[in-house]
Amino acid sequence: MNTRLYYYRLLLADGRTKTGISWFMVERDFSAQLWLERRHKAVVLALYRFPGWLNNILRFLGDLFSPTINTEDLSGLLRDLSLMLRSGIPIIDGLRTIAAEVRFGTSSGTASVATLLYEELEGGATVSQVFARHPDLFPEIVCNLVDIGNESGTLDRMFMEASSHLERISSMRRNAKRALIYPIFVFSAIIGAAAFWLYYVIPNLSELFRQLHAKMPPLTLSVIRFSEWLSANITLSLLIFLAIFIVPWLVFKYSKRARVRLYSVGHRLPISGVLLRTSGMAFLTEHLALLIRAGLDMAQSLKILERATNDEYYKESLGGIRSVIERGERLSVAMRTTERFPPLALRMIAVGEDTGTLDEQLEHLAAEYRRRLDHLISSLSEIIKPAVIILAGFLFIFIVVVLLLPVYDLIQQSMAIPGA
16 A cells, blocks of 8 residues: 555634645545545545655655654653553554653654654554554564554554563663773774874974984884875875775675675684674574564564574575475574574574473573673673773884984984084
8 A cells, every 4th residue: 555645625614724735545535535534524625646756756855854763762662652552542642642742851753753653643554554664763573563463452562572672682782882982982092193193293303303314214214204195195195094994884885795705704703703693693582582472483583584684694594594494394403404503592492392482492592692792792891991002002102112213313413522
């Protein structure tokens, strides 16, 4: 069912007229007319459907300026909706209430998304259709849970499940970002200090050394030449510096082959391999447990999981597992054929399949891998701090040695006796 944009003019019960423009998810114009008459208790005087090409242009422009919401706020929105549905409040009234709470601490992003959902539900769309229409706001797993809840009449429970899931994912991301704050700050300070020395300090000192005829060793001459080249080619050097960071990011983002190779290499290296395996298993078991508990079959759950994961190493594995599952094999057997999953996970999944408690076993695995990931990030954070300090110390020593040697030669010249 397509969403169409309509212009309407209404005759209200008190004799006034009302005009407006709104989106409606209807197949026929008559359905939009009936909805307007029922909603406003009015007579439709005029109803005009905009052409399809204009619909597409306006929807594209709307997407550019559509509201955004972070994971924490989205989790809170879903939790509030779950609580209000459980108390008997209709979802439209609940969304209107959340949108009105912006004056009492609700974030503007949450209020904007609640308003967007409310308006589209008022336009005739179902809850599932509204969530599926905005993949930039709602992850696919949330859309699937909402769809299941809408069909089974358990929308309040699915909202709560989705909220708890987003909170756990957000917690893992937050811990990882917290571990990276210190090294990012130190490296930024190092880069800034190095740029200041190369662009300002070293060129001035090099001119002083030349005027005083100081003897400069090859290391100092190399650094001075490099500094002079940077000063003479500021634009080019900045472009090269940006390319060092931007080009790899673009290649990683738009080249699947590059991502596959990078993740494959990352899984084989000592430290990155442990990180990728632990975070990947936490992500996979968390999502799979949620999907199975929601009532999706295994093949469909794996298909959703394959689209949701960013790790190309596991994405490729999930495709192979799904094909084996569709031939009638069990999940544990299919996972064992890839030789990419740890024995602990395989054993617990097999037990879950034997006892009919697969979702519970996957939840236990997800909790264990989340605990391991938190411990691993904390340990790496403690290791990175002294390593970054040592690196900064080596850089400082290098700069001091480069500049100290010519100064030492000047001191020797000043202490020499003329004519000796």
